Amino acid sequence: xxxxxxxxxxxxxxxxxxxxxxxxxxxxxxxxxxxxxxxxxxxxxxxxxxxxxxxxxxxxxxxxxxxxxxxxxxxxxxxxxxxxxxxxxxxxxxxxxxxxxxxxxxxxxxxxxxxxxxxxxxxxxxxxxxxxxxxxxxxxxxxxxxxxxxxxxxxxxxxxxxxxxxxxxxxxxxxxxxxxxxxxxxxxxxxxxxxxxxxxxxxxxxxxxxxxxxxxxxxxxxxxxxx
Amino acid sequence: xxxxxxxxxxxxxxxxxxxxxxxxxxxxxxxxxxxxxxxxxxxxxxxxxxxxxxxxxxxxxxxxxxxxxxxxxxxxxxxxxxx
Numbered sequence: 001x002x003x004x005x006x007x008x009x010x011x012x013x014x015x016x017x018x019x020x021x022x023x024x025x026x027x028x029x030x031x032x033x034x035x036x037x038x039x040x041x042x043x044x045x046x047x048x049x050x051x052x053x054x055x056x057x058x059x060x061x062x063x064x065x066x067x068x069x070x071x072x073x074x075x076x077x078x079x080x081x082x083x084x085x086x087x088x089x090x091x092x093x094x095x096x097x098x099x100x101x102x103x104x105x106x107x108x109x110x111x112x113x114x115x116x117x118x119x120x121x122x123x124x125x126x127x128x129x130x131x132x133x134x135x136x137x138x139x140x141x142x143x144x145x146x147x148x149x150x151x152x153x154x155x156x157x158x159x160x161x162x163x164x165x166x167x168x169x170x171x172x173x174x175x176x177x178x179x180x181x182x183x184x185x186x187x188x189x190x191x192x193x194x195x196x197x198x199x200x201x202x203x204x205x206x207x208x209x210x211x212x213x214x215x216x217x218x219x220x221x222x223x224x225x226x227x
Numbered sequence: 228x229x230x231x232x233x234x235x236x237x238x239x240x241x242x243x244x245x246x247x248x249x250x251x252x253x254x255x256x257x258x259x260x261x262x263x264x265x266x267x268x269x270x271x272x273x274x275x276x277x278x279x280x281x282x283x284x285x286x287x288x289x290x291x292x293x294x295x296x297x298x299x300x301x302x303x304x305x306x307x308x309x310x
Contacts, residue, residue, distance in 0.1 A: 058293075058294070059296055062293070062296065066293070094298075095296065100298075101298065102296055102298040102299040104237075104241070104242075104299065105244060105245060106244070107242060107244050108244065109244050109245065109248060147242075149241060149242075149298075149299060150298070151240075151298075175242065175244075
């Protein structure tokens with residue numbers, strides 16, 4: 001049986017179609033989820049896609065966090081459901097407190113859109129198993145609220161527990177503390193990152209590389225081996 | 228009707244590039260002597276019910292869970308006027 005991977009669309013989500021396509025290219029069955037439905041349609045994993053849900057009003061991700069679909073996702077993520085938050089999805093995960101820290105306006109206040117080099121710091125998550133720790137990948141980055149912050153104690157804890165999942169290489173694009181581009185929860189099922197792996201899954205578009213595909217093949221392998 | 232104001236500010240240790248951009252613009256505009264600027268948010272809540280202790284507790288909960296993100300922001304609640 002093929003794994004079913006859901007992608008949530010909130011009002012203002014932009015990257016749901018690319019995320020659905022990435023899921024399909026990886027070999028899983030993509031399932032569209034709507035923010036007002038509590039029902040997750042029996043998916044095996046969820047992607048919170050990038051964009052500007054609710055126009056980033058109040059704070060990025062703050063309003064979406066209280067949508068009906070998030071009630072179910074928060075509950076099930078705590079029980080082990082794999083969830084990947086990309087960009088705005090990462091912001092929603094921090095606002096939901098499924099991941100520590102918070103996301104703020106870039107330190108230079110500019111919107112950035114470029115190819116971004118990252119180091120995969122841990123392969124011990126549901127979404128990074130197909131990479132190896134220390135591997136360098138390049139995927140697109142596009143955001144204005146990408147500055148990851150947390151207090152010193154939380155940052156030290158993340159480092160000590162190996163929960164900094166990705167770090168920016170060749171320059172920090174937004175003032176993110178300790179060059180953090182993505183983090184994972186303690187169980188490794190919830191992962192968030194600012195850059196966009198779903199835009200780098202086909203050689204013809206984006207970076208011209210398929211460095212992002214590993215996220216979607218990782219989760220697929222995990223789900224297939226679990227069933 | 229009463230007006231309750233919730234002021235939300237980034238915590239002092241959090242870098243505020245928007246405030247800094249405003250501060251840097253001030254001398255160009257001829258406003259000297261401003262050493263620092265921090266930019267926050269102000270919410271004005273028109274409350275239909277009397278603002279008693281229970282109502283204030285609800286507003287406190289609202290500010291804590293939604294209006295402010297307490298990972299990065301502090302908030303202050305003031306009751307401005309009541310009739």
